[in-house]
Amino acid sequence: MARYSIGIDLGTTHCAVSYFPLDHERGRGTEQTMLGIPQVTSPGTVEERTLLPSFLYLANAQEFPAGSLALPWDPQRSGTVLGEFARTHGSKVPMRLVASAKSWLCHAGVDRMGPILPWQAPADVQRISPLEASAQYLGHVRAAWNQRFPEAALAEQEVVLTVPASFDATARDLTLKAAQQAGLPQVVLLEEPQAALYAWTEAMGENFRKHVRPGAVILVVDVGGGTSDFSLIAVTDQGGEVQLTRVAVGDHILLGGDNMDLALAHTVNQRLVAAGKKLDAWQFNALTFACRQAKEQLFNHPELPSAPIVLPGRGSSLIGGTIKTELLRDELARVLTDGFFPATPVTELPQTARRTGLAQMSLPYAQDAGITRHLAAFLTRQARALASTPDAPVSVAGQSFVHPTAILFNGGVFKATALKDRVLNVLNGWLAAEGGQPVRELEGAEYDLAVARGAAYYGWVRQGHGLRIRGGTARAYYVGVESSMPAIPGMEPPLKALCVAPFGMEEGTQADVPPQEFGLVVGEPTRFRFFASSVRRDDRVGTLLDEVLGNDEFEEIAPIETNLPATEAAAGQLVPVNLQATVTELGTLELRCLEHGGAGNWKLELNVRMKE
Numbered sequence: 266m267a268r269y270s271i272g273i274d275l276g277t278t279h280c281a282v283s284y285f286p287l288d289h290e291r292g293r294g295t296e297q298t299m300l301g302i303p304q305v306t307s308p309g310t311v312e313e314r315t316l317l318p319s320f321l322y323l324a325n326a327q328e329f330p331a332g333s334l335a336l337p338w339d340p341q342r343s344g345t346v347l348g349e350f351a352r353t354h355g356s357k358v359p360m361r362l363v364a365s366a367k368s369w370l371c372h373a374g375v376d377r378m379g380p381i382l383p384w385q386a387p388a389d390v391q392r393i394s395p396l397e398a399s400a401q402y403l404g405h406v407r408a409a410w411n412q413r414f415p416e417a418a419l420a421e422q423e424v425v426l427t428v429p430a431s432f433d434a435t436a437r438d439l440t441l442k443a444a445q446q447a448g449l450p451q452v453v454l455l456e457e458p459q460a461a462l463y464a465w466t467e468a469m470g471e472n473f474r475k476h477v478r479p480g481a482v483i484l485v486v487d488v489g490g491g492t493s494d495f496s497l498i499a500v501t502d503q504g505g506e507v508q509l510t511r512v513a514v515g516d517h518i519l520l521g522g523d524n525m526d527l528a529l530a531h532t533v534n535q536r537l538v539a540a541g542k543k544l545d546a547w548q549f550n551a552l553t554f555a556c557r558q559a560k561e562q563l564f565n566h567p568e569l570p571s572a573p574i575v576l577p578g579r580g581s582s583l584i585g586g587t588i589k590t591e592l593l594r595d596e597l598a599r600v601l602t603d604g605f606f607p608a609t610p611v612t613e614l615p616q617t618a619r620r621t622g623l624a625q626m627s628l629p630y631a632q633d634a635g636i637t638r639h640l641a642a643f644l645t646r647q648a649r650a651l652a653s654t655p656d657a658p659v660s661v662a663g664q665s666f667v668h669p670t671a672i673l674f675n676g677g678v679f680k681a682t683a684l685k686d687r688v689l690n691v692l693n694g695w696l697a698a699e700g701g702q703p704v705r706e707l708e709g710a711e712y713d714l715a716v717a718r719g720a721a722y723y724g725w726v727r728q729g730h731g732l733r734i735r736g737g738t739a740r741a742y743y744v745g746v747e748s749s750m751p752a753i754p755g756m757e758p759p760l761k762a763l764c765v766a767p768f769g770m771e772e773g774t775q776a777d778v779p780p781q782e783f784g785l786v787v788g789e790p791t792r793f794r795f796f797a798s799s800v801r802r803d804d805r806v807g808t809l810l811d812e813v814l815g816n817d818e819f820e821e822i823a824p825i826e827t828n829l830p831a832t833e834a835a836a837g838q839l840v841p842v843n844l845q846a847t848v849t850e851l852g853t854l855e856l857r858c859l860e861h862g863g864a865g866n867w868k869l870e871l872n873v874r875m876k877e
Contacts, residue, residue, distance in 0.1 A: 267423045269414075270728075272460070272720025273406060273452075274427050275440070277367045278490025278522065278677070279316040280402055281717035282410065287423060287728060297467075297718060302409045304348030308333035314349060316713060317405065321363040321398050322351035323383070323390060338408045347405050356554035357547070357577070360386045366398035368491045368519055368628050370443075371429075371436035373823060378439070396443055403447035420449055423727070425720040429487075429494050430456040430739065431517035433797065434854075434871050435823035455723055457716050458485035458496035459511060459734050461675035464719030466732060468709055474507060476707060477671055482659050483509075483707070484669035486640065486688060489676040490522040493636050495643045497667060498734060499658040509734040510658050512651070513667075514799060515643040516820075520605075520631040522557075522678050528600050528634070529556040533574065533590060542588060544576070551576050559592035560601070564681040570594050598683070605634050606687040611641045611666050611695040637691045641666065644695075650800040657802070668696055673707040680712050737769040741801050742854055742871070743819070745794035746783065746809065762796050762813035764804040765846040766854050775847040779807040784839030785858045785867065788831030793869060794824045806846060822871075829858075829867045840865055 267287060274281045282300035301313035308329050324334070324344055334346045346354075355362030363382045370377055372395075380392040393401075403426075410419040426449075428440055437454055444452045455463075462485060466473045477483060479502040487494040495515035501508045530553040534544060544552060552574070559572035576588040615633035631639065644666035651657040651667065661667055672692065679685045685706075693703045711718065726733050743762035765778060796819045804810070813819050831840070841861040848854055858867040 267421060268417050270423045270425070270721050270724030271410070271419065272425050272427070272717045272722070272724065273403070274457070274460075274714075274717040274720065275367065275399065275402060276319055276489060276716070277365055277492060279318050279713070280406060281316055281714055282406055283714065283717040283721040284422075285721060285725070287725060297721060299714060299717070300406075300410060300413065302348070302406065303337055303412070304405075305334055305336070305346050305350040306348075307350055311336060312349075317348045317402065318352040319364070319366065319402055320348070320352040320355055321366070321393075321401060322346045322355045322358075323361045323363065323393070325361070336408070338412050345401070347401060353554075356550055359383070359547070359550040361390055363393065363398050365491055365523065365628065366395045366402070369395035370399055370439050371432055371517060372628055373433075373435065374629065377435075396439055396446070399440065399443035400446035403444055403449060407448055420451075423724040424449055424452045425455050425460075425724045426452045427455050427457045427460050427716050427720050429492055429517060430458050430496050430514035431492070431494055433517070433820065433822045434742075434795070438871075453724070453727070455720050456496065456511070456514070456739075458487050458494055458514070458673075458675065459498075460716045460719035460723065461485055461487060461710065462498060462509070462673055462719065462734065463723045463726070464715040465673055465707055465710060467719065467722040476705075477507075479507060481670045482667065484644075484667075484672045484692075484704070485675060486672060486679075487675040488521055488636060488678040490678075491519060493518040493520045493631075493639060495640060497647060497659070497669070501658050507732065509732060511734055511739065512657070512659055513643075513647045514739045515639075516799070518631050518639055519628055520634065520636060520639070521676070524630070524634060525601050525605060525678070526553050526557040526560065528604060529553075529560060529592060529596070532596050532600050533592060537588070537590060544588075548576055548588070556592060560597060560681075563592065563594055563597050564683070601681075602683055602687050606637050606684055606691065607635045608687070608691050608694070609635065609637055609641070611645065611698070613638055614642045614645070615639050637688065640688075640692070641695070644669075646800055650802055654802040664699060664701075666695065666699075668699070668701045669704050670702070671707050672704045673710060675710060675712060675715055677712050735771075737771040738766055738848060738854075739768075740797040740799045741768040741804050742766040743796040743798070743810070743813070744856060745796065745813070759811070760794070760814055762810045762819065763844075764806055764808040764810070765844065765856055766848060767805055768798075768802045770848050772848050775845065776806040778844035778846065780843055781807070781809070783842055783844060783858075785829070785842045787829040787838070787840055787865075787867070790826065790828050792824050792826045795822050795871060796820065797822055825869055825871065827869070842867075 269284045270287050271284045285297040299315050302317045303311050303313050304317055306312045334342050336342055375381055377395050380394050382392055407419045428437055477500045479500055481500040483498040485496040497513040499510045499512050555574045559574055562572040563569055571591040571593045574590045578587050615638045617632055648661045648664055648667045651659055651661045674685050743764050746761045746763050748759040748761055796813055798819050800818055842858040843861055845857040854871040856869040
């Protein structure tokens with residue numbers, strides 16, 4: 266029987282683990298603890314740190330002395346190192362460093378289960394998959410926990426693993442696969458913005474009701490190392506009780522602290538080039554890492570006009586070749602505050618740069634660095650969606666964008682007060698322009714730890730305690746249906762989209778698709794295409810839509826390729842079926858195909874869990 270509720274933040278730039286006993290009467294933060302995670306910090310040295318950097322270094326066989334990478338639970342370890350030393354040493358040898366595995370895990374344009382990382386590494390470097398990298402981070406966490414609590418194995422506890430609210434079904438499913446590969450067969454998924462809000466409510470206790478009352482609209486802005494994530498949560502009254510309902514999530518935006526470090530590195534490099542100092546690729550990577558440290562120093566010490574940067578030289582005289590420069594405070598303000606959080610009107614939406622015919626394959630980074638413009642797009646788009654929903658929990662009458670009444674910041678980027686203040690100023694400017702009231706910040710968040718703490722608290726809430734955030738699926742889901750039409754040379758039959766799970770469909774519910782003429786291909790390899798929409802709130806089960814391809818209201822998610830069993834007589838034939846959809850308690854969409862007038866029963870499964 267589980268003794269602990271454990272929250273794991275599997276982040277783009279770091280992992281964190283929080284826990285407290287499930288038998289605690291109130292589940293308040295005084296009993297909650299962060300797990301110290303042992304990790305190599307230098308060859309032969311292991312230290313416990315609250316954060317495990319999400320970096321994996323694939324060492325050369327002769328690179329380090331035998332035993333220098335040993336861990337308490339793996340004294341013979343060699344070849345790979347995770348955490349702090351992987352990050353610091355890997356910045357000097359980037360072709361062997363696996364970074365941003367979480368971002369690669371949600372990139373539909375690559376083989377996420379194939380050995381592709383480090384991306385574009387030389388042929389002599391053995392690569393691993395984004396799935397394997399994620400599994401190794403979780404395996405490290407499992408080993409650290411089991412060493413600390415040998416009598417309460419992690420696999421036997423209530424484990425809550427967080428994912429971005431914007432993760433698609435395939436990325437969530439791969440996250441579960443990574444957990445299983447790491448020896449954690451039963452985990453619950455939770456959206457990161459919801460975890461941050463759970464952490465805040467847990468820290469506030471019953472006092473949280475003084476800060477958010479029915480009618481409030483909470484905007485969660487989560488900007489971490491790799492992504493920007495937005496969510497809207499409505500506070501309503503249900504029979505005299507306060508209820509929290511997640512009403513919207515944003516798109517997956519690869520834009521965060523990593524982009525900011527890179528932008529600073531380019532800015533400093535321009536000064537070096539102007540001074541006649543040209544960096545090679547190896548030194549530029551070191552500069553990016555140094556800019557991250559200088560950025561944090563300037564944000565932590567606002568009285569400093571600049572922060573020093575020292576880069577190693579190349580060649581035989583390393584000391585003599587050392588390059589010294591600095592990051593200036595005005596550069597920090599210009600590049601980060603104005604560049605990533607520009608003061609723009611709410612009508613100014615993200616720009617898409619013109620592309621050339623060929624582009625280098627890499628992560629699908631956001632083309633517009635303006636996070637405030639992405640926020641404007643999110644609030645504007647959701648206002649249009651809510652306006653067409655009669656029973657929406659948020660009123661948008663007379664508004665061009667959703668007017669939040671409270672804001673919760675999350676993510677390490679907002680440890681910089683200047684960046685948080687800029688978002689508040691921009692948002693309040695939008696609200697004032699439409700006669701709205703200023704938004705109120707929900708203070709007290711621990712930006713690096715809130716997600717893990719909130720996840721652990723949620724595990725306690727699942728036992729029937731506390732206040733639970735509701736909302737069901739954060740998207741509507743559709744299956745592609747091939748249209749029936751006469752054969753025309755060079756033209757494929759149009760693809761329609763059939764709604765099988767409407768927006769907000771709760772776990773544990775079932776819906777029968779109204780009878781229609783559908784034929785199921787059995788007995789041969791086939792492919793089922795699925796689509797999702799975060800803005801179509803009025804579609805019901807059975808709604809059949811034309812022109813889904815090329816429509817920006819829909820996002821195509823990874824298909825299911827399968828060979829459904831069939832009798833010999835039916836192989837390769839279209840079997841007439843009725844459809845039935847269920848969202849299980851585990852957060853899986855089950856699409857059942859029931860043979861019309863026969864005993865055939867086929868099932869397709871898609872992981873759509875967004876709430877837990």
